[in-house]
Amino acid sequence: MQRRTLLSLALAGTAGLALTGCGFRLRGLDAPSLSLDELAVAGGDDALSGRVADRLEAAGTRVHDAAPLVLNLGPEAVDRRRLGVLDAGPRDEELTLSAPFSVQRREDGAYLLDQQRLKVATHYTVSDDDLLNRETLRDEALDELREAAARQLLDRLRGL
Numbered sequence: 408m409q410r411r412t413l414l415s416l417a418l419a420g421t422a423g424l425a426l427t428g429c430g431f432r433l434r435g436l437d438a439p440s441l442s443l444d445e446l447a448v449a450g451g452d453d454a455l456s457g458r459v460a461d462r463l464e465a466a467g468t469r470v471h472d473a474a475p476l477v478l479n480l481g482p483e484a485v486d487r488r489r490l491g492v493l494d495a496g497p498r499d500e501e502l503t504l505s506a507p508f509s510v511q512r513r514e515d516g517a518y519l520l521d522q523q524r525l526k527v528a529t530h531y532t533v534s535d536d537d538l539l540n541r542e543t544l545r546d547e548a549l550d551e552l553r554e555a556a557a558r559q560l561l562d563r564l565r566g567l
Contacts, residue, residue: 443463446468462561476513486503486505527556
């Protein structure tokens with residue numbers, strides 16, 4: 408009797424690990440919903456602010472200027488760094504995007520989230536043989552970084 412129970416538990420555990428390993432997730436656990444009903448986004452009119460506003464609206468948060476909470480989003484800073492020492496041939500470059508943010512109540516100016524910093528990084532490979540594609544690769548990497556920064560910001564806002 409104990410052997411059968413142990414065997415069934417082992418099979419159930421193995422099936423759970425196999426499903427988790429292949430990327431299976433239960434519906435609703437990764438839902439992009441936030442507990443914030445309304446939020447104002449204050450900051451520049453750069454691509455990151457627009458991406459954050461789009462992601463907030465997709466998560467069910469109404470974005471407008473008269474909201475009781477204000478997301479203060481600072482300007483994005485992009486840093487490009489070469490990872491290799493060779494000047495010829497393909498080389499890896501790292502692109503880092505960082506931006507400060509805070510969440511403030513409009514009525515009394517109190518900070519719900521004091522100034523914090525988003526920071527995401529990625530790397531890509533460029534080659535001297537393909538000069539026309541270099542800017543396209545950099546723009547695609549920058550777009551991915553903005554998306555990752557918006558996801559990271561939404562994850563931090565879930566705690567409010």
